[in-house]
Amino acid sequence: MQESETLHTRQAHSDIRGSGSLNIHLKKSPRNAESRDDDASLSSGQDLLARLRADIVKHTFAPETKLKFSDLTERYGLGIGTLREALSQLVSEGFVTLESGKGFRVAPVSRRDLAEVTEHYIAFEKRALAQSIAAGDDEWETRIVASFHSLGIIEDLSWAERMRRHGDWVDRHRQFHEALVAACADRWLLRLRSLMFYQLERYRFLSKMNREKSPTRKGTEHRAIMEATVARDATKAVALLERHIRETSESISGTLD
Amino acid sequence: MQESETLHTRQAHSDIRGSGSLNIHLKKSPRNAESRDDDASLSSGQDLLARLRADIVKHTFAPETKLKFSDLTERYGLGIGTLREALSQLVSEGFVTLESGKGFRVAPVSRRDLAEVTEHYIAFEKRALAQSIAAGDDEWETRIVASFHSLGIIEDLSWAERMRRHGDWVDRHRQFHEALVAACADRWLLRLRSLMFYQLERYRFLSKMNREKSPTRKGTEHRAIMEATVARDATKAVALLERHIRETSESISGTLD
DNA sequence: TATTATAGAAGTTTCGAAACTTATTGCAAC
DNA sequence: GTTGCAATAAGTTTCGAAACTTCTATAATA
Numbered sequence: 001m002q003e004s005e006t007l008h009t010r011q012a013h014s015d016i017r018g019s020g021s022l023n024i025h026l027k028k029s030p031r032n033a034e035s036r037d038d039d040a041s042l043s044s045g046q047d048l049l050a051r052l053r054a055d056i057v058k059h060t061f062a063p064e065t066k067l068k069f070s071d072l073t074e075r076y077g078l079g080i081g082t083l084r085e086a087l088s089q090l091v092s093e094g095f096v097t098l099e100s101g102k103g104f105r106v107a108p109v110s111r112r113d114l115a116e117v118t119e120h121y122i123a124f125e126k127r128a129l130a131q132s133i134a135a136g137d138d139e140w141e142t143r144i145v146a147s148f149h150s151l152g153i154i155e156d157l158s159w160a161e162r163m164r165r166h167g168d169w170v171d172r173h174r175q176f177h178e179a180l181v182a183a184c185a186d187r188w189l190l191r192l193r194s195l196m197f198y199q200l201e202r203y204r205f206l207s208k209m210n211r212e213k214s215p216t217r218k219g220t221e222h223r224a225i226m227e228a229t230v231a232r233d234a235t236k237a238v239a240l241l242e243r244h245i246r247e248t249s250e251s252i253s254g255t256l257d
Numbered sequence: 258m259q260e261s262e263t264l265h266t267r268q269a270h271s272d273i274r275g276s277g278s279l280n281i282h283l284k285k286s287p288r289n290a291e292s293r294d295d296d297a298s299l300s301s302g303q304d305l306l307a308r309l310r311a312d313i314v315k316h317t318f319a320p321e322t323k324l325k326f327s328d329l330t331e332r333y334g335l336g337i338g339t340l341r342e343a344l345s346q347l348v349s350e351g352f353v354t355l356e357s358g359k360g361f362r363v364a365p366v367s368r369r370d371l372a373e374v375t376e377h378y379i380a381f382e383k384r385a386l387a388q389s390i391a392a393g394d395d396e397w398e399t400r401i402v403a404s405f406h407s408l409g410i411i412e413d414l415s416w417a418e419r420m421r422r423h424g425d426w427v428d429r430h431r432q433f434h435e436a437l438v439a440a441c442a443d444r445w446l447l448r449l450r451s452l453m454f455y456q457l458e459r460y461r462f463l464s465k466m467n468r469e470k471s472p473t474r475k476g477t478e479h480r481a482i483m484e485a486t487v488a489r490d491a492t493k494a495v496a497l498l499e500r501h502i503r504e505t506s507e508s509i510s511g512t513l514d
Numbered sequence: 515t516a517t518t519a520t521a522g523a524a525g526t527t528t529c530g531a532a533a534c535t536t537a538t539t540g541c542a543a544c
Numbered sequence: 545g546t547t548g549c550a551a552t553a554a555g556t557t558t559c560g561a562a563a564c565t566t567c568t569a570t571a572a573t574a
Binding site for chain 3: 066068069070080081084100101102103104
């Protein structure tokens with residue numbers, strides 16, 4: 001039923017929840033020489049947050065679904081308190097609603113909400129990308145190329161295969177967009193961007209379930225954005241990015257209501 | 258020690274946390290005929306969230322302070338689970354950090370963080386105000402005038418009195434700014450604005466503790482913003498607002514580091 | 515039939531104790 | 545002295561049971 005579960009928890013390291021910055025790691029092994037930057041063994045509670053969010057994004061729980069503790073404790077094998085803690089954070093992030101005495105529900109979706117999220121996301125990502133292009137170093141550039149390639153591997157597959165590995169596509173798609181803006185120095189901008197990204201991701205899934213989008217167009221768009229970015233052509237990159245996001249959202253919007 | 262606590266919970270209706278909207282007050286009497294539209298009883302946990310946030314904003318807990326459960330349970334008279342739940346939400350809002358195994362701390366402050374928060378807040382509030390001016394009705398206008406007056410009552414006091422009632426000033430200042438943007442239809446914009454507003458509020462307190470700001474200048478600025486707004490002069494109102502916020506932040510910035 | 519009252523079920527909220535992790539202290543060996 | 549290690553203390557994290565609230569179904573009443 002669930003797809004690529006193990007990957008997920010590790011990758012949800014973006015920083016939507018983090019406060020300070022990107023240090024969220026956990027220790028476990030006293031010192032492990034290699035250590036990328038954030039290698040983290042998160043307390044089971046932090047894991048849960050990522051898992052729950054992923055399950056909402058993936059529409060494992062449909063919008064407006066009641067989130068009963070009896071179900072959740074069984075599904076995740078964790079206690080009520082731990083679950084409440086994670087759900088509370090998702091309330092702040094806008095994925096879950098809480099009505100006193102009546103418990104938690106998955107937040108509703110609507111065409112209007114999608115429109116708002118889209119516009120905010122575009123504004124954030126454009127600025128973050130422009131700043132990133134201005135500040136990025138070689139390593140930043142390299143990671144963009146790498147994550148683009150990783151994403152391309154899946155996008156070049158046949159339709160059936162692509163559907164089968166959709167969970168992987170989602171992860172790599174997120175990584176690609178994160179790589180683009182990674183050199184932006186504005187912490188809050190990255191945080192807000194991340195917030196909106198996850199919101200949009202839920203809508204992206206919704207569209208995937210209804211119909212399949214324009215086939216290989218996306219791959220081409222991603223390539224164009226990547227190329228303009230590593231060429232440091234901020235104006236072009238930003239324009240391409242905006243069109244990319246807006247068109248995707250508009251096609252999703254048609255499937256709503 | 259705490260000032261105007263009862264007011265607080267009622268006024269924290271902005272919508273930083275909530276999904277739904279603006280319902281937050283307390284219940285007690287079984288049914289009270291009046292009932293505006295959304296009268297909702299908040300579970301003690303929701304209260305706690307507002308109280309904790311207020312205490313962080315007010316620097317009752319200084320930045321980087323460790324938030325020990327032994328202290329908190331005593332101070333608020335609530336169980337550990339309930340506290341964790343509220344703290345988790347504050348992590349999402351950026352007021353608190355969580356390091357696995359080492360517990361919660363009040364998020365740090367810095368000149369750079371202030372600069373980021375300020376710019377984002379300005380961008381949000383400007384757009385929200387412009388939209389609000391375009392869409393606001395008579396009732397909206399009236400509430401602005403009312404909340405300006407309420408705020409002015411405190412701003413016109415002597416220095417000593419103003420300091421004594423600073424807690425009230427904070428509440429009314431928030432209400433005034435909320436009234437300005439109340440007619441904006443973009444839910445997410447209001448939410449993001451609210452997020453940044455509370456962040457800035459913490460810095461405002463910090464400045465209050467160090468030195469007293471320019472005396473009556475603020476009152477004049479608020480009046481000018483109010484007048485331009487009710488005159489539906491969006492361009493002017495937005496420009497005044499921007500200057501008002503930026504100057505305040507800049508003066509605070511000087512007291513940091 | 516429609517309405518209200520009541521009992522029971524279902525579900526949520528809160529709490530504190532048990533398990534676990536991190537920090538501190540004391541003590542010995544070098 | 546200081547380094548290493550163990551023992552203890554302090555603190556965090558997790559869990560499930562008890563208290564409480566909301567919902568549902570049934571019965572009583574007009």
